[in-house]
Amino acid sequence: MMKNVKIINEAFSNCFSNFDLVGLNNLLEDDKKFSEISKNEFLIHVRELFESYKKEKIYNLSSKSITCNNCEKGCNGFIFIDETYKNFYSLIIKSKNFKIVDLIECNNFDPYSNLGEYIHCNILPQSKNHISEDEVPF
Numbered sequence: 001m002m003k004n005v006k007i008i009n010e011a012f013s014n015c016f017s018n019f020d021l022v023g024l025n026n027l028l029e030d031d032k033k034f035s036e037i038s039k040n041e042f043l044i045h046v047r048e049l050f051e052s053y054k055k056e057k058i059y060n061l062s063s064k065s066i067t068c069n070n071c072e073k074g075c076n077g078f079i080f081i082d083e084t085y086k087n088f089y090s091l092i093i094k095s096k097n098f099k100i101v102d103l104i105e106c107n108n109f110d111p112y113s114n115l116g117e118y119i120h121c122n123i124l125p126q127s128k129n130h131i132s133e134d135e136v137p138f
Contacts, residue, residue: 004098009076011023017061028042058084062083064078068092072106077109078093086117087119091106
C-alpha cells in the first residue's frame with residue numbers, strides 16, 4: 001500500500017512541478033473536494049497559477065518532500081519552489097486506490113527551516129469566512 005501512495009505522490013509532484021493540468025486532472029478523484037472546493041474550482045486556481053508563471057517565462061517549479069507537523073500530522077506532501085521569485089507552495093496529499101482524494105495547503109511541515117528567505121504563498125485565495133488564530137478575539 002505504501003508503494004502505491006508513493007507512486008501517486010510522485011506522479012502528482014511531477015505533474016504540478018511541470019504545470020501539467022491534464023495529468024493533475026487524471027490524478028484527482030472526480031467527486032471529491034480539494035482544500036474544501038470542487039476539483040474543477042481547484043484546477044482553475046492551479047491553472048491561473050501556472051499561467052502566471054508561464055507569462056514570466058517560468059515553465060516549472062522544483063519540488064521537495066514534506067511531512068505535516070500539525071493538523072494532518074504525519075501525512076506527506078510536497079513543497080513546490082519558485083527559484084526565480086523565491087516563493088513556495090505546500091500541499092499535503094491524501095490518496096486512495098490510485099487517486100488523490102484530498103489536497104491540503106500546509107504551513108507547518110518539516111523541513112521548513114531550510115527555506116530561509118523564501119516566501120510561503122497560497123494556491124487558493126483565502127476564504128473571507130476563515131478566521132485565523134491571530135484574528136480570534138480571546
